[in-house]
Amino acid sequence: MRAALMYGAGDVRVETIPDPTIQQPTDAIVRIVRTCVCGSDLHPYHDLPVSEQGTQMGHEFLGLVEDTGSEVTTVKKGDLVVASFSFQDNTCEFCRAGFQTACVHVGFFSAAQAELIRVPLADGTLVILPVDTDSELLPSLLTLADVYGTGYHAAKMAKVTAGDTVAVIGDGAVGLLAVLSAKQLGAENIILMGRHQARTDLGREFGATHVVSERGDEGIAIVRDLTYGGAPKVLEAVGHRPAYDQAVGIVRSGGVISRVGVPQYEEAPVGFGSLFGRNITLNGGPAPVRAYIDELLPGILDGSVNPGRVFDRTIGLDSTSDGYRAMDDREALKVLIAL
Amino acid sequence: MRAALMYGAGDVRVETIPDPTIQQPTDAIVRIVRTCVCGSDLHPYHDLPVSEQGTQMGHEFLGLVEDTGSEVTTVKKGDLVVASFSFQDNTCEFCRAGFQTACVHVGFFSAAQAELIRVPLADGTLVILPVDTDSELLPSLLTLADVYGTGYHAAKMAKVTAGDTVAVIGDGAVGLLAVLSAKQLGAENIILMGRHQARTDLGREFGATHVVSERGDEGIAIVRDLTYGGAPKVLEAVGHRPAYDQAVGIVRSGGVISRVGVPQYEEAPVGFGSLFGRNITLNGGPAPVRAYIDELLPGILDGSVNPGRVFDRTIGLDSTSDGYRAMDDREALKVLIAL
Numbered sequence: 001m002r003a004a005l006m007y008g009a010g011d012v013r014v015e016t017i018p019d020p021t022i023q024q025p026t027d028a029i030v031r032i033v034r035t036c037v038c039g040s041d042l043h044p045y046h047d048l049p050v051s052e053q054g055t056q057m058g059h060e061f062l063g064l065v066e067d068t069g070s071e072v073t074t075v076k077k078g079d080l081v082v083a084s085f086s087f088q089d090n091t092c093e094f095c096r097a098g099f100q101t102a103c104v105h106v107g108f109f110s111a112a113q114a115e116l117i118r119v120p121l122a123d124g125t126l127v128i129l130p131v132d133t134d135s136e137l138l139p140s141l142l143t144l145a146d147v148y149g150t151g152y153h154a155a156k157m158a159k160v161t162a163g164d165t166v167a168v169i170g171d172g173a174v175g176l177l178a179v180l181s182a183k184q185l186g187a188e189n190i191i192l193m194g195r196h197q198a199r200t201d202l203g204r205e206f207g208a209t210h211v212v213s214e215r216g217d218e219g220i221a222i223v224r225d226l227t228y229g230g231a232p233k234v235l236e237a238v239g240h241r242p243a244y245d246q247a248v249g250i251v252r253s254g255g256v257i258s259r260v261g262v263p264q265y266e267e268a269p270v271g272f273g274s275l276f277g278r279n280i281t282l283n284g285g286p287a288p289v290r291a292y293i294d295e296l297l298p299g300i301l302d303g304s305v306n307p308g309r310v311f312d313r314t315i316g317l318d319s320t321s322d323g324y325r326a327m328d329d330r331e332a333l334k335v336l337i338a339l
Numbered sequence: 340m341r342a343a344l345m346y347g348a349g350d351v352r353v354e355t356i357p358d359p360t361i362q363q364p365t366d367a368i369v370r371i372v373r374t375c376v377c378g379s380d381l382h383p384y385h386d387l388p389v390s391e392q393g394t395q396m397g398h399e400f401l402g403l404v405e406d407t408g409s410e411v412t413t414v415k416k417g418d419l420v421v422a423s424f425s426f427q428d429n430t431c432e433f434c435r436a437g438f439q440t441a442c443v444h445v446g447f448f449s450a451a452q453a454e455l456i457r458v459p460l461a462d463g464t465l466v467i468l469p470v471d472t473d474s475e476l477l478p479s480l481l482t483l484a485d486v487y488g489t490g491y492h493a494a495k496m497a498k499v500t501a502g503d504t505v506a507v508i509g510d511g512a513v514g515l516l517a518v519l520s521a522k523q524l525g526a527e528n529i530i531l532m533g534r535h536q537a538r539t540d541l542g543r544e545f546g547a548t549h550v551v552s553e554r555g556d557e558g559i560a561i562v563r564d565l566t567y568g569g570a571p572k573v574l575e576a577v578g579h580r581p582a583y584d585q586a587v588g589i590v591r592s593g594g595v596i597s598r599v600g601v602p603q604y605e606e607a608p609v610g611f612g613s614l615f616g617r618n619i620t621l622n623g624g625p626a627p628v629r630a631y632i633d634e635l636l637p638g639i640l641d642g643s644v645n646p647g648r649v650f651d652r653t654i655g656l657d658s659t660s661d662g663y664r665a666m667d668d669r670e671a672l673k674v675l676i677a678l
Contacts, residue, residue, distance in 0.1 A: 253441030285618030
């Protein structure tokens with residue numbers, strides 16, 4: 001099959017490699033119909049050490065079931081399915097508690113920019129999509145694999161509810177879908193902090209009522225002013241340390257900072273002068289996307305939301321390298337790969 | 340009046356200073372009947388720089404209203420009252436949200452180890468106690484000023500509920516009252532991490548079902564084993580960095596670390612390897628004790644709880660220095676000062 005491999009920072013090649021095969025009776029093989037490049041793929045694109053053998057990339061996909069192991073019962077050959085970016089049994093105690101990314105058998109996909117993929121724990125991971133492969137909904141359905149569920153997780157962990165005032169930090173795909181999610185959950189005031197007008201314009205369409213392009217102390221002052229002393233719920237969808245500091249700066253006393261941007265830092269202020277003194281709650285983490293697919297699928301199918309609008313460029317698999325470059329140069333918000 | 344002043348680390352003296360007076364129409368003057376030494380008073384006892392003028396100490400008291408400003412309406416001369424360790428208007432938006440320690444007019448008492456104290460914002464701060472000054476309940480009622488409400492805050496922020504498994508880090512007065520609070524809120528398994536047997540024995544009487552005296556990796560392994568993979572709710576009642584690390588080590592994926600020990604650190608791990616990767620919630624802060632007094636008072640009055648058992652020594656005001664020394668040497672868990 002053809003597959004994208006990264007050989008080091010900035011070096012993505014599409015090559016022919018052996019097809020994946022069933023290895024466990026709980027596996028499935030999926031022939032990929034749509035995949036994409038994730039903002040988090042840009043981290044290795046910046047700093048992956050050079051290697052001889054290369055490493056497969058990608059964790060978001062939907063496609064047709066090609067083969068199933070003997071113990072797989074919920075999907076069969078020919079089903080159009082979407083997978084969460086993690087695979088999990090979806091039956092253990094952690095999965096039942098709604099934290100599938102903490103499943104005792106959890107793993108994370110990293111080979112979805114390819115024609116075929118092996119899906120471990122297929123019954124706990126794949127969800128059948130009730131559409132055909134020519135559906136116009138495929139881009140939106142693909143967002144269920146990660147970015148929509150991740151934005152939704154930010155809003156859920158912050159317990160966004162009707163009438164809320166919410167600030168979202170970051171105008172990437174996850175930030176914009178955090179806006180959409182906050183809107184779906186009933187937020188009344190949604191402040192989007194971001195600097196790229198094409199993106200913040202989409203954010204307004206998704207439900208942002210205010211856009212703040214200023215950063216640092218200036219941005220903090222504006223949000224604190226807009227919210228009469230701080231936003232009760234802050235959704236942090238960037239992952240860099242300045243975004244954390246911005247979140248601490250704009251959050252209201254007694255409020256919550258819900259993070260879904262993968263932290264590119266390990267230590268940060270949590271003491272009296274930052275979180276503790278003002279009773280701030282810090283939460284979030286890798287989204288248990290599997291838990292949200294059932295909840296978010298109906299809105300896509302009935303057309304009430306269109307999260308697939310975060311894709312602003314479509315390429316073929318052989319152009320994957322161009323897709324990375326376009327996202328890294330911020331020419332594209334999110335690149336869809338159609339096979 | 341007589342009052343305790345600290346002139347530097349380890350140097351507490353009781354001296355005669357001018358009586359406080361009404362300064363604002365919302366003030367009251369209270370003649371103190373019971374006060375005490377707090378674990379947090381030991382921080383300046385360790386590191387306060389030497390000063391010429393000294394600084395008054397103490398933030399927990401109950402006593403008789405001696406005088407009130409012209410705008411005070413809820414208490415009158417002769418009432419026996421307890422104060423929260425913070426003073427607040429108890430009417431602003433933050434107070435109404437249940438975060439009185441974030442009140443727009445908040446301040447913190449620091450002159451309660453004395454015969455008299457000025458209470459700003461008396462209507463938002465003082466609560467009438469329906470007992471006489473010779474009541475046996477006074478020690479328990481005094482815990483409403485801080486340590487009981489603080490332990491309760493830890494349990495409330497962690498959303499402890501019926502059937503929960505809770506781990507409490509720290510066997511000081513706050514940790515023990517976090518145990519009592521978790522028990523009151525219905526926790527089924529309460530693991531107390533502490534090393535002082537007299538204290539952990541009291542913790543067992545308050546409701547601890549397990550005591551773990553080991554620290555570090557050993558303690559973490561024991562708690563993870565007892566809880567089949569981590570405690571869903573961890574109440575951190577120490578405030579030193581090793582206690583934070585212990586909390587991160589014992590908390591279950593998807594669980595919560597609720598801190599009420601005042602952090603003696605500002606930065607700590609919060610990234611993928613500590614909180615984020617496992618969807619841990621971190622919260623807590625200075626307890627809005629005022630919010631809890633109404634809720635906790637009935638249990639004391641009807642005798643169903645006896646939080647005053649944390650006091651294991653009673654002294655007079657002139658012996659305050661001995662009280663500090665006894666607590667610092669861990670001869671006493673908490674020292675009551677009777678006037």
